[in-house]
Amino acid sequence: MSPPDLQPLSLLMPGAASPTGAWTRFPYADAPKIDVDQLRHRWVRLHAGQGLQPPAPGPLAEGWARYHSGDFEAAANIGLAHGTEGMALANQATAIYANYLEPREAARLALFREVAERAHAQVVAEPDNCQALYWQAYAIGRYAQGISVARALAKGLGSKVKLALERIIALQPHHADAHIALATFHAEVIDKVGALVGRMTYGARAETAMTLFERGLALNPDSASGLMEYARAVLALHGEGCMAEATALYEKAAALTPADARERLDVELARAGLAD
Structure with missing residues (x-):
């Protein structure tokens, strides 16, 4: 398979400059707090969805510990300070913050x-x-x-x-x-x-979606975000007749014990979805 299209994004994704001001603080005091030593021992579980290799001991590892504890702004800044080596941290912290907390x-x-x-x-x-x-x-x-x-x-x-x-x-x-x-x-x-x-036009197929969801959740069954995406897809593709299946997926997501701050946000979304 050839590499993806590398056409510049600036014309396809117009927008203002990055916002100024402090980021919104992580809101849940009951989320796991992870220090550098815990990070080393929990890394495989924390990165089960991506298989990322752990950082060497030092400031970048501290940045990842901050990310997993919900200090997304500090984590992003530490990642950016480490150039290419810290780009995965910077991008993950920024994207997760933007998706869940930026109002x-x-x-x-x-x-x-x-x-x-x-x-x-x-x-x-x-x-x-x-x-x-x-x-x-x-x-x-x-x-x-x-x-x-x-x-x-x-x-x-x-x-x-x-x-x-x-x-x-x-x-x-x-x-x-x-x-x-x-x-x-x-x-x-x-x-x-x-x-x-x-x-x-886009090569999109419902059966392909279901196969990919099943494979992804087999690889990482504790993905609350994956379970919720699967639930939404079941309803979008198969309609309200599958509400019981979608609800069961949300219930499974809501019952998971979060391993880090991002998972705590996912569990809260699952609980909110069940309450609606």
Whole structure:
């Protein structure tokens, strides 16, 4: 499989400069607090979705400990201070903060654009860097949801997401998060443009979405975000008749014990979804 399209993103993802001011603080005092020593022992569980190698002892490891404890702003700054070596941390902390905690829509889109452009530059230099490919796809996907999936597809952003995620799976077949993200892509495209147009124009298929979800959750069964994405896809693709199945997936997500701050945010979303 060839590397993803490396066309510049600036024209496809217009937006304002990154927002100024402090980031919103993590709101849950009961989330796990992880220090550097705990990080070393828990790394495999914390990164079950991506298979990322742990950092060497030092400031970058401290940055990852801060990320997993919910101090996303400090983690992002530490990552940026470490250049290429810290880019995965910087992009993950920024993208997760923007997705879950940034209250201003324009600021959220600007942060996703920032992550996408940083990751894109890294992909240009390192076409097989799965972390760069993943966070580029994640940021573009969330940006697309912010401006509307249909509009993003028309801009060609959908193809960038699909190609990047397919590339990751080809390079790293056990990357659970890439399977779940690609499954979500297939489901969202079909939901927005229909099965026929989705298949003919974007190669989106409902059966492919289900297979990818099952594979991703087999690789990382404790992914609350994956369980919720699966639930939403089941409803989008198969309708209200599958409400019981979707509810069961939300209940499973809500019952998980979070391993870090991001998972605590996911569990809270699952609980809120059940309450609606």
